[in-house]
Amino acid sequence: MTDTKKPYHHGDLREKLLNAATHLIADGGVDNLSIRKLADKVGASRTAPYHHFKDKNALLCAIAEQGFIQQDQLIKSISVQQETLSAHALFESYVLTYIRFANENSETYDLMYGRDIWKTGTPTESLQAISKRCFKRWLDWVAVLQEQGLFDSEQPTLRIAQSSWAALHGLCRLFNDGVYINQDDVDEIAKTTIEMLVKKPLSPTNTP
Amino acid sequence: MTDTKKPYHHGDLREKLLNAATHLIADGGVDNLSIRKLADKVGASRTAPYHHFKDKNALLCAIAEQGFIQQDQLIKSISVQQETLSAHALFESYVLTYIRFANENSETYDLMYGRDIWKTGTPTESLQAISKRCFKRWLDWVAVLQEQGLFDSEQPTLRIAQSSWAALHGLCRLFNDGVYINQDDVDEIAKTTIEMLVKKPLSPTNTP
DNA sequence: TAATCAATTTTGACACTGTCAAGATTGATT
DNA sequence: AATCAATCTTGACAGTGTCAAAATTGATTA
Numbered sequence: 001m002t003d004t005k006k007p008y009h010h011g012d013l014r015e016k017l018l019n020a021a022t023h024l025i026a027d028g029g030v031d032n033l034s035i036r037k038l039a040d041k042v043g044a045s046r047t048a049p050y051h052h053f054k055d056k057n058a059l060l061c062a063i064a065e066q067g068f069i070q071q072d073q074l075i076k077s078i079s080v081q082q083e084t085l086s087a088h089a090l091f092e093s094y095v096l097t098y099i100r101f102a103n104e105n106s107e108t109y110d111l112m113y114g115r116d117i118w119k120t121g122t123p124t125e126s127l128q129a130i131s132k133r134c135f136k137r138w139l140d141w142v143a144v145l146q147e148q149g150l151f152d153s154e155q156p157t158l159r160i161a162q163s164s165w166a167a168l169h170g171l172c173r174l175f176n177d178g179v180y181i182n183q184d185d186v187d188e189i190a191k192t193t194i195e196m197l198v199k200k201p202l203s204p205t206n207t208p
Numbered sequence: 209m210t211d212t213k214k215p216y217h218h219g220d221l222r223e224k225l226l227n228a229a230t231h232l233i234a235d236g237g238v239d240n241l242s243i244r245k246l247a248d249k250v251g252a253s254r255t256a257p258y259h260h261f262k263d264k265n266a267l268l269c270a271i272a273e274q275g276f277i278q279q280d281q282l283i284k285s286i287s288v289q290q291e292t293l294s295a296h297a298l299f300e301s302y303v304l305t306y307i308r309f310a311n312e313n314s315e316t317y318d319l320m321y322g323r324d325i326w327k328t329g330t331p332t333e334s335l336q337a338i339s340k341r342c343f344k345r346w347l348d349w350v351a352v353l354q355e356q357g358l359f360d361s362e363q364p365t366l367r368i369a370q371s372s373w374a375a376l377h378g379l380c381r382l383f384n385d386g387v388y389i390n391q392d393d394v395d396e397i398a399k400t401t402i403e404m405l406v407k408k409p410l411s412p413t414n415t416p
Numbered sequence: 417t418a419a420t421c422a423a424t425t426t427t428g429a430c431a432c433t434g435t436c437a438a439g440a441t442t443g444a445t446t
Numbered sequence: 447a448a449t450c451a452a453t454c455t456t457g458a459c460a461g462t463g464t465c466a467a468a469a470t471t472g473a474t475t476a
Binding site for chain 1: 237239318321322323326327328360363367368370371372373374375376377378379381382384385386387388393396397400401403404405
Binding site: 034046 | 461462463464465
């Protein structure tokens with residue numbers, strides 16, 4: 001009886017489901033998540049989850065949504081350093097953080113940007129909203145980076161934002177999907193990507 | 209009887225299965241492919257496919273393998289123009305062809321590089337072989353492009369090959385997975401990506 | 417306090433899925 | 447003509463998502 005008393009029958013079933021589901025996919029992938037197994041894990045019957053999530057798809061959307069929130073906070077914690085770091089260093093920090101998040105939460109990342117939801121399934125309204133918000137934030141920052149000379153100012157901001165994010169995303173996918181297997185190389189490849197993305201700086205980086 | 213007579217019971221069942229499977233995933237995605245539906249489509253019983261493919265996974269690998277062959281031929285047809293085109297133009301042609309292939313065969317592309325096989329499943333020996341061969345070809349070409357000054361010669365060829373391909377791949381994925389939806393933009397974004405990947409040329413592109 | 421209500425949960429059911437074991441068919445080989 | 451091995455089918459089992467209807471129960475009203 002260490003638990004708080006449940007207000008209704010199960011109480012915070014939705015929360016519990018979301019939690020258990022995230023853990024289930026964390027080890028074993030999305031394929032390891034079945035509604036029945038999930039229900040069993042939280043001690044409910046097979047169809048109990050359907051009163052908190054319309055669909056299995058809706059459940060996946062909710063997990064993805066959590067991922068966006070989590071990722072967003074991580075990124076916010078970077079932009080705090082805005083004052084102390086140069087634009088280039090800040091960008092590098094962003095990229096590495098982004099990749100690290102994708103690696104450490106690979107299954108959630110797969111849901112956030114994968115076809116399971118966006119192509120095969122139907123993204124929830126709220127999921128669409130938060131993902132748009134996140135891209136908008138990226139877009140705005142790219143505009144700033146253009147002004148700061150890190151990106152080409154000639155090209156439209158949208159195009160730069162799209163293609164540079166795609167580069168980042170592609171890297172994450174190759175590692176997440178097991179195409180690139182050497183996790184050790186991730187940092188090196190990431191740095192090469194950064195050099196590719198960024199306009200050649202006037203001062204050459206001197207590696208002794 | 210225009211068909212060749214079947215040597216055994218069903219004759220070229222393997223071929224027929226592979227064909228039907230490719231069509232099934234082409235409209236409806238991988239989720240639309242079930243062994244039973246497939247068997248039904250070619251007029252065989254549920255378990256007949258298991259005498260030609262060890263697994264569902266093995267079947268998917270075979271489809272992916274076909275994809276690599278197809279993609280390889282497409283790319284070969286480009287390198288024929290090697291003499292008539294500049295390095296930059298050749299590279300652009302490659303990128304656009306790559307993306308077009310990924311778009312027109314999105315479900316096959318998903319199998320070729322997606323987690324269904326490489327992470328969740330187990331890639332066949334022969335699939336691993338052909339995919340390695342394809343990347344090797346890319347790697348070799350990147351080395352040439354480095355010599356031709358299109359890529360930075362300072363960085364290791366492997367790193368450039370990895371990160372540039374990741375950029376390409378990421379773009380394809382975003383379109384394939386329905387994250388980027390405006391198919392019309394694909395060419396524009398692709399060109400921005402190319403500009404990003406390639407070392408800034410000495411002669412500026414003059415857009416009047 | 418007793419009766420009613422609406423939110424929650426469960427049970428039953430259906431049509432699917434991948435795949436294994438065992439038997440049936442059949443072209444080729446002896 | 448008899449045997450064999452490859453090929454194919456039937457039966458079966460444990461899963462899956464999800465709908466419809468029944469059961470439970472805290473809160474609300476009379």
